[in-house]
Amino acid sequence: MAETRTGAVTLKGNPVDLVGPELKAGDAAPDFTLQNGDLGDVTLACGAGKTRIIATVPSLDTPVCHEETKKFNDAVSGLENTEVLVVSMDLPFGQKRWCGAEGVENVTTLSAHRCTKFAEDYGVLIADGPLARITARAIFVIDGEGQLKHVEYVGEIAQHPNYDAALAAANG
Numbered sequence: 001m002a003e004t005r006t007g008a009v010t011l012k013g014n015p016v017d018l019v020g021p022e023l024k025a026g027d028a029a030p031d032f033t034l035q036n037g038d039l040g041d042v043t044l045a046c047g048a049g050k051t052r053i054i055a056t057v058p059s060l061d062t063p064v065c066h067e068e069t070k071k072f073n074d075a076v077s078g079l080e081n082t083e084v085l086v087v088s089m090d091l092p093f094g095q096k097r098w099c100g101a102e103g104v105e106n107v108t109t110l111s112a113h114r115c116t117k118f119a120e121d122y123g124v125l126i127a128d129g130p131l132a133r134i135t136a137r138a139i140f141v142i143d144g145e146g147q148l149k150h151v152e153y154v155g156e157i158a159q160h161p162n163y164d165a166a167l168a169a170a171n172g
Contacts, residue, residue, distance in 0.1 A: 002019050002020045002021065002120045002121075003019070003020065003021065004017050004018070004019050004127050005017065005018045005019075005020075005022060005123065008022065008123075008136075008153060009136055009137075009153060009154065009155055009156065009157055010155065010156050010157065011129070011130075011131065011156070011157045011158060012156075012158055013156075014129075016126055016127075016129060016131070016136065016157065017126070017127040017128060017129075018123055018124060018125060018126060018127060018136055018153075019116075019119070019120050019123070019125040019126075019127050020119070020120040020121060020122060020123035020124065020125055021121075021123050022123050022153065023122060023123055023140065023148055023151050024148065024151055025148050025149055025150055025151055026147065026148065027147070027148045027151075028146055028147060028148070029044055029140065029142040029146050029147065029148050030044075030118075030121035030122060031043065031044045031045070031121075032044055032117070032118040032121065032122075033118075034085075034087060034110035034111060034112055034118055035092050035110065035111045035112075035113070035114060036092060036108060036109075036110055036111075037092050037093075037095055037096030037099065037109060038092075038096075039092055042085070042108070042110055044142075044146060047083055047085075047142075048144065048146070049081075049144045050081050050082060050083055050144055051079070051081060051082040051083075051141065051142065051143055051144060051149075051170050052082070052083055052084075052085060052140075052141070052142045053072065053076070053082065053083070053084045053085070053139065053140070053141050053142075053166055053167075053170050054084075054085045054086075054087060054122075054139070054140040054141075054142065055068060055069070055072060055084065055085070055086045055087070055137075055138075055139055055161070055166075056086075056087045056088070056119070056122065056124045056135040056136065056137065056138045056139075056140075057069070057086060057087070057088050057135065057137055058088065058089075058126075058131060058134045058135060058136070058137065058157060059088055059089070059090050059134065060086075060088060060090055060094070060095060060098045060109065061090070061094075061098070064137070064158060064159070064160060065088070065137075066102075067160070068086075068137075068160060068161065069086050069102075069104060069107060069109070070102065070104065071163055072084045072086065072106075072107050072163075073104045073105070073106045073107045074106075075163065075167055076106045076107060077106050079167070079170055079171060081144075082170050083107075083108065084106070084107040084108070085107070085108050085109075085110050086107050086108070086109045086110070087109075087110045087111075087112055087118065087135060088109070088111065088112070088134075088135055089111065089112055089113050089119075089133065089134050089135060090109075090111060090113070091111060091113055092109075092111045092113075095109035095110075095111060096109070112135065116133065119135050122138070122140065123138075123153070124136045124138050124153070131157075136153065136154070136157055137153075137154040137157050137159075137161060138151070138152060138153045138154060138161075139151070139152040139154075139161045139162075139166045141166055141169040141170050149169045149170075149172075150165060150166055150169030150170075152165065152166065
């Protein structure tokens with residue numbers, strides 16, 4: 001298993017250990033294979049040439065994740081050649097149902113439920129505690145060549161990311 005970063009983030013003030021490296025702007029984005037709502041595979045290469053905002057969230061069924069996904073859904077329509085991928089361990093069926101019920105059409109929800117490789121490679125896998133094996137809240141902006149332009153590991157999982165910084169990185 002990959003390295004564990006102790007206390008990298010908190011959940012309601014309590015330290016949470018994350019598995020995997022802390023990625024930084026300038027790093028190459030790790031490749032991945034995730035599952036979409038139609039059970040098809042989506043990889044990093046699928047969005048080559050586009051700017052991608054990857055938002056990792058614990059679950060669409062929580063208030064902050066719900067709001068975050070809706071905010072990105074609204075914001076992405078104003079960005080050119082940009083796609084938003086919202087990744088969680090939620091099952092693809094639940095993600096698809098949630099998007100339909102909420103009218104979310106501008107972002108793609110992807111499930112990492114099949115294995116923890118994506119979460120480990122991006123350094124967002126929660127190692128233990130009540131949210132073990134769930135993804136922590138983070139934002140990764142990847143340019144068309146696969147380089148990370150912006151990375152934010154949200155310090156408190158129950159709080160929102162810095163939307164303005166992520167959107168500015170996607171726009172710039």
